[in-house]
Amino acid sequence: xxxxxxxxxxxxxxxLRAWALDAxxxxxxxxxxxxxxxxxxxxxxxxxxxxxxxxxxxxSPSRSMPxxxxxxxxxxxxxxxxxxxxLPMALDELARHVGPVESPLHAAIRIVPGxxxxxxxxxxxxxxxxxxxxxxxxxxxxxxxxxxxxxxHSKWAIVEKGKLISFRTYMTGEVFGLLRRSGTLSQLxxxxxxxxxxxxxxxxxxxxxxxxxxxxxxxxxxxLGLLDQMPRANxxxxxxxxxxxxxxxxxxxxxRLADRAGITTGIGSPAILESYxxxxxxxxxxxxxxxxxGDVVPPALFSxxxxxxxxxxxxx
Amino acid sequence: xxxxxxxxxxxxxxxLRAWALDAxxxxxxxxxxxxxxxxxxxxxxxxxxxxxxxxxxxxSPSRSMPxxxxxxxxxxxxxxxxxxxxLPMALDELARHVGPVESPLHAAIRIVPGxxxxxxxxxxxxxxxxxxxxxxxxxxxxxxxxxxxxxxHSKWAIVEKGKLISFRTYMTGEVFGLLRRSGTLSQLxxxxxxxxxxxxxxxxxxxxxxxxxxxxxxxxxxxLGLLDQMPRANxxxxxxxxxxxxxxxxxxxxxRLADRAGITTGIGSPAILESYxxxxxxxxxxxxxxxxxGDVVPPALFSxxxxxxxxxxxxx
Numbered sequence: 001x002x003x004x005x006x007x008x009x010x011x012x013x014x015x016l017r018a019w020a021l022d023a024x025x026x027x028x029x030x031x032x033x034x035x036x037x038x039x040x041x042x043x044x045x046x047x048x049x050x051x052x053x054x055x056x057x058x059x060s061p062s063r064s065m066p067x068x069x070x071x072x073x074x075x076x077x078x079x080x081x082x083x084x085x086x087l088p089m090a091l092d093e094l095a096r097h098v099g100p101v102e103s104p105l106h107a108a109i110r111i112v113p114g115x116x117x118x119x120x121x122x123x124x125x126x127x128x129x130x131x132x133x134x135x136x137x138x139x140x141x142x143x144x145x146x147x148x149x150x151x152x153h154s155k156w157a158i159v160e161k162g163k164l165i166s167f168r169t170y171m172t173g174e175v176f177g178l179l180r181r182s183g184t185l186s187q188l189x190x191x192x193x194x195x196x197x198x199x200x201x202x203x204x205x206x207x208x209x210x211x212x213x214x215x216x217x218x219x220x221x222x223x224l225g226l227l228d229q230m231p232r233a234n235x236x237x238x239x240x241x242x243x244x245x246x247x248x249x250x251x252x253x254x255x256r257l258a259d260r261a262g263i264t265t266g267i268g269s270p271a272i273l274e275s276y277x278x279x280x281x282x283x284x285x286x287x288x289x290x291x292x293x294g295d296v297v298p299p300a301l302f303s304x305x306x307x308x309x310x311x312x313x314x315x316x
Numbered sequence: 317x318x319x320x321x322x323x324x325x326x327x328x329x330x331x332l333r334a335w336a337l338d339a340x341x342x343x344x345x346x347x348x349x350x351x352x353x354x355x356x357x358x359x360x361x362x363x364x365x366x367x368x369x370x371x372x373x374x375x376s377p378s379r380s381m382p383x384x385x386x387x388x389x390x391x392x393x394x395x396x397x398x399x400x401x402x403l404p405m406a407l408d409e410l411a412r413h414v415g416p417v418e419s420p421l422h423a424a425i426r427i428v429p430g431x432x433x434x435x436x437x438x439x440x441x442x443x444x445x446x447x448x449x450x451x452x453x454x455x456x457x458x459x460x461x462x463x464x465x466x467x468x469h470s471k472w473a474i475v476e477k478g479k480l481i482s483f484r485t486y487m488t489g490e491v492f493g494l495l496r497r498s499g500t501l502s503q504l505x506x507x508x509x510x511x512x513x514x515x516x517x518x519x520x521x522x523x524x525x526x527x528x529x530x531x532x533x534x535x536x537x538x539x540l541g542l543l544d545q546m547p548r549a550n551x552x553x554x555x556x557x558x559x560x561x562x563x564x565x566x567x568x569x570x571x572r573l574a575d576r577a578g579i580t581t582g583i584g585s586p587a588i589l590e591s592y593x594x595x596x597x598x599x600x601x602x603x604x605x606x607x608x609x610g611d612v613v614p615p616a617l618f619s620x621x622x623x624x625x626x627x628x629x630x631x632x
């Protein structure tokens with residue numbers, strides 16, 4: 001039986017993904033829960049952690065299990081606010097700024113800080129993605145890279161010599177969800193089947209310079225449906241293409257301004273990365289290397305936990 | 317006591333505004349109801365019309381009151397679908413294409429057609445705004461003009477020699493409503509107080525070429541709130557500015573492409589027109605002449621009803 005040396009978790013707005021790791025960072029067990037921040041009532045974070053880590057925590061109060069968390073759990077809306085680190089930020093600084101959380105559990109809990117771009121003209125924030133980027137660099141054994149992390153709030157990020165030097169957030173996933181579930185476009189969209197051709201048409205239109213701003217282009221979902229120019233079952237794929245196309249077009253322009261050749265690596269779930277890969281191929285001809293975010297979080301948090309000296313302090 | 321010669325109404329997705337007019341088009345009475353299309357159940361349009369026109373319709377079946385309707389009531393989702401007219405469309409053609417609706421009421425009901433831009437690359441549709449534009453031209457005693465009609469789905473339109481030659485829709489109002497009421501931005505926005513400075517800052521950022529695409533700029537609402545760079549009570553005004561700024565920037569670029577000097581006239585409710593006026597002043601320095609949409613609909617529909625020969629057929 002493998003011995004659990006620490007627990008790590010990516011705790012975001014909608015999900016909680018946790019891993020039990022051994023002393024070398026090997027995965028002993030893993031669990032996923034829908035207890036993201038939005039479902040936690042009245043600050044019951046310790047209860048949600050105890051539930052997802054059931055059987056992993058020591059029964060005796062004489063031991064304290066190291067627990068390292070990343071993501072929105074460290075925000076104002078989370079368990080405890082851990083101040084943002086400012087850009088440019090060396091990724092190995094994360095370990096020096098983990099923030100402690102008190103709890104009744106037999107655990108020594110720390111949260112990884114987020115990162116802010118504290119610029120009045122272009123402010124931005126991330127929480128959780130910094131850990132994924134750190135993990136991807138370890139896997140790639142590199143110190144430089146350009147990353148895209150699709151999701152509710154997609155992040156595009158540039159790393160140079162081990163430092164996160166810039167990033168940009170897009171509300172692509174959230175805007176898709178709002179328009180898919182409510183409002184006048186949702187009335188016309190039928191089903192969630194993915195249609196490649198409709199997605200590609202959306203990407204092309206979403207990225208076209210002469211198709212008008214996004215607020216105009218979005219209305220084409222309605223028009224194509226009303227004028228029977230596209231089957232309603234394909235409209236959700238088309239909308240997804242419109243939004244991802246708009247994001248990728250702007251992201252590529254941003255990278256050109258920053259004098260970066262292009263995206264090297266996508267980090268996320270395989271399904272959404274496939275859509276970004278397709279959009280990138282349409283818009284730039286380039287391919288997207290992909291890393292499953294589930295593969296980067298455990299080694300990244302293990303490495304931060306070790307660098308922060310958390311693994312040695314398990315007995316009290 | 318003035319005699320009611322006809323009833324006209326602007327019947328949209330969320331509202332029903334009706335007027336009783338005399339034989340010269342003078343307003344005898346007016347009513348407003350929240351029985352927009354979204355609240356009509358199981359096709360009970362006749363009941364909703366009878367309610368808003370209570371006391372206006374003849375008691376005796378020997379008379380049939382002319383009723384002319386415009387707006388989404390003529391769409392697939394409305395009372396009866398009246399086919400779209402295609403661009404370019406002479407506005408005086410509207411009268412020749414009004415569509416009849418059967419009903420048990422003592423009324424001869426017609427619906428004004430909408431307009432479509434039936435172009436695979438840039439399809440677009442309007443229903444109701446064509447009537448408002450027709451009415452504005454009558455008030456302005458002109459045959460040419462550029463119009464902006466802000467709303468849930470804003471329309472920008474170009475009229476030349478009495479013909480509607482082009483238009484473009486923006487989902488500005490709907491996207492604002494979705495983001496204001498739900499999702500992660502809504503959690504940070506407090507109240508609906510209008511702050512001029514926050515609105516102006518949103519307009520400037522929403523229209524800035526180097527501030528990234530809209531999906532990125534929207535996230536600044538969250539960042540400014542999280543980093544305490546803007547009071548939460550001002551974030552809704554800032555979001556409104558971001559969206560209207562994005563629309564006006566794109567609309568102005570579209571007008572330049574179409575070789576039009578700028579917007580001459582806004583048609584809508586006074587409050588929303590004031591926001592567009594401010595945005596336009598910030599982005600182009602130009603002023604916006606404004607017409608209250610409540611002032612254009614009755615004369616426009618009266619004029620269409622007369623041209624369609626509806627006013628003479630009141631006795632059966």
